[in-house]
Amino acid sequence: MLFELDEEKRLFRSTVRDFAEKVIRPRVEELWEGGEFPYDIVRQMGEMGLMGIPYPEEYGGAGGDYLAYSIAVEELARLDGAIAITVEAHTSLGESSFYYFGTEEQKRQWLVPMAQGKMLGAFGLTEPEAGSDAGATRTTARLENGQWVINGTKCFITNAGTEITGGVTVTAVTGTKEGGKKEISTIFVPNGTPGYTIAPKYHKVGWHASDTRELHFDDCRVPEDNLVGVRGQGFKQFLSILDGGRIAIAALAVGQSQGAFEEALRYAKERKQFGKPIGSFQAIAFKLADMATNIELARNLTYKAAAMRDAGMPHSKEAAMAKLFASEANMRNTTEAVHIFGGYGFMNEYAVSRFFRDAKILEIGEGTSEVQRMVISRALGL
C-alpha cells in the first residue's frame, strides 16, 4: 500500500494544475471582486474534458473515474473555489441525475451537451423550509394532460442562472405514498420554461463567481417525460447522488486547504519579526505542521472514498467521513492561514482571506457537518 497515483492520474493532475496556474491564477482576484461568471474558463474546461470527467465518452464525458474527477476538483479549488464548485455542482449534481437515472433519450439530449461543457447543469433540492430535512420538500408537481405542473420555491441552487444553464433537476412531491408519506420524484425543468423564474444572484460571503440562485415555479409545465428516474424514488435517488457529491466536496475542501497552506508556508518563510522569519518560531511552525497533517489525512480519506466508489463498493459512510473531516479541517486550516498572515490576512488582497471566506460553506453545503455525523452514526448502527 503505497498510496501512489498511477501515471495517468499524475499526468492528469499536472495538466489541471498547469491549466489552473496559467489560466485561472491571473483571474482569481477579478473573479472574486467582480463576481462575474467565468464563461470563457468553463468553455476551456469543457474542451479539456473537465466538465464530464466520470462519465463515458459515448455520453460526451471523458471516460475517467471518480478519483480523476476528485483530483481535478482539488486542483481547481487550490486556486479558486468558485470555479471548483461550478464544476462540482455541474458534475456531481446536475449531470449525475441523468447519468444514473435518466433514460437513453434524456442522456442524449441533456447529459451529452453538459458533459461536453456546452451546457451547465444544476440540481434543486434545498427549499426555504427543507434544508437538512430535505424530505420536507413542499414543491409539488401534479400530472395534468401529460404534463407536470410544478409549484414551489428552491433556494441556494448552484449553476441555475447562467447563460449556458440547460435547466435544473428538482425534487417535488408528486403524491402520497401508502401510510401518508410524501411521494418524492425528480423532474427536469429546462431554463426558459414559462412559469419558471430565476431570482438575481445571491450576494455570498465567498465563492463570488459561482452562480447561486433562488428559483420559483408558478404553474410551470414540463412534459411528463421530463421525469428523471422512477416516480416516487426521488428521495432515494438524491441520497445516492449525494454520496458522490460528498466525495467531490471533500476534494474541494482539500484543494482550498492546500491553496491556503501554500500561501501560509511561503509567508512564514518570508515574513520577519524579531529579526527572524516567523516560521522559525515554534508556535507558527507547529500550526503549519498541523495543517500539513490535516491535509494529508483529508486527502487520503477522500481518495479512499473515491476509489471505493470506483470499485463499486458501498461508500456512504466513507464519503460522509471524508466530507466531514476535510471540510472541518479546511475551516481550521484557513483560520490558521489567516492567523499566520496576521493583520494582512484580514485584508481582501491576500489570498488567505479569500480561502478563509470560502471555507465555511463546505461545512454546510451537500449536508451540514451534523448531517454527515448523522449518516456516519447511522452506519455505525446508532
Next chain:
Amino acid sequence: MNMVVCVKRVPDTAESEVHIDSSGKGIETGKLSFRMNDADNYAVEEAILIKEKIGGTVNVISIGDEKSDEQIRMALAKGGDEAVRITDPALEGSDGFALAKALAAAVKGMEYDLVLTGALADDDGCAVVGVALAELLGVPHAAYVKKVEVLEDGKRIKVGRELEGGLMEFLEMDLPAVLTIQTGINEPRYASFKGIKAAAKKEIAVKSVADLGLDPSEVGEAGSWAVLESFSYPVVGEKAEILEGDPAETAAKLAAILKEKGLV
C-alpha cells in the same frame, strides 16, 4: 509531414531553492518537481499544429530514465503518435554534443522531414543540442525559431528567427531540417483527459546506446567535448551594493553609478 520532437525532463526551479548535491556535479532533486522543458513544450505544440494543418506524424524522443516517460506521455497526450526513450548508464556525463549523437542515431532510424527541439534547456541553458543534431544529421537548421510556415509544395518551409531587440529574420529552408523552437511561438494546449488516457496506454520504445548502433565510448564523458568538473556557488562579493527603492529610484541610482565609473 513526418516530424520528430525532442523533449527533456527538467527540474522546476522557478519556485524552489537549488542546492548542489554531494557529488558536486549535480543538484539535489529530492524536493524538486519536474516538468517538460519550457521550449520543448512549444516545440511539441508546433509539431502538433503542423500535423493538424497538413497531416503527418509526430514522433517523440527523450533521453532520460523512466521518469521521463511522464514528459513523453504528456507530448503523446497532446497529439504525438509514437515515442522512443533513450536510456543508458553510458550517457551519464554527456555534454550537449554527445547527447546530440544519441539523438541523431535515433532520428536516422526514422522517416523525418522536420525535427523540432527546444531552443534552450532550462536546466543547463546550453542551447547546443538542436544545432549539433542538425550538423550530425547533415541537414540545415534554424535556431530560436518563432514562426514556421510550411510552403505549398510541402518540401520547404519559411521560418522566422528571433533576433535581438524584437527583430525577426525570415528565411526559406529545404526539408529535411532541424528547428530549435523558441518559447512564445504558439500557445501550448492543455492535454485533454481523453488524450491522457490514450497516452497512458501507449508503448514507449526504450533504446540503449548499443540499440542505436553507437559505441558507449561515443557518448558519456568519453564522447563529450566538454566535461562538467563541478558546480559551485557564486562567491558573494565583498563590495556588493544593494540599491533600494522603487524601480524608478533604483534605476536612477544605477545610472548615476555607471556614469560616475565611466562605464557608459
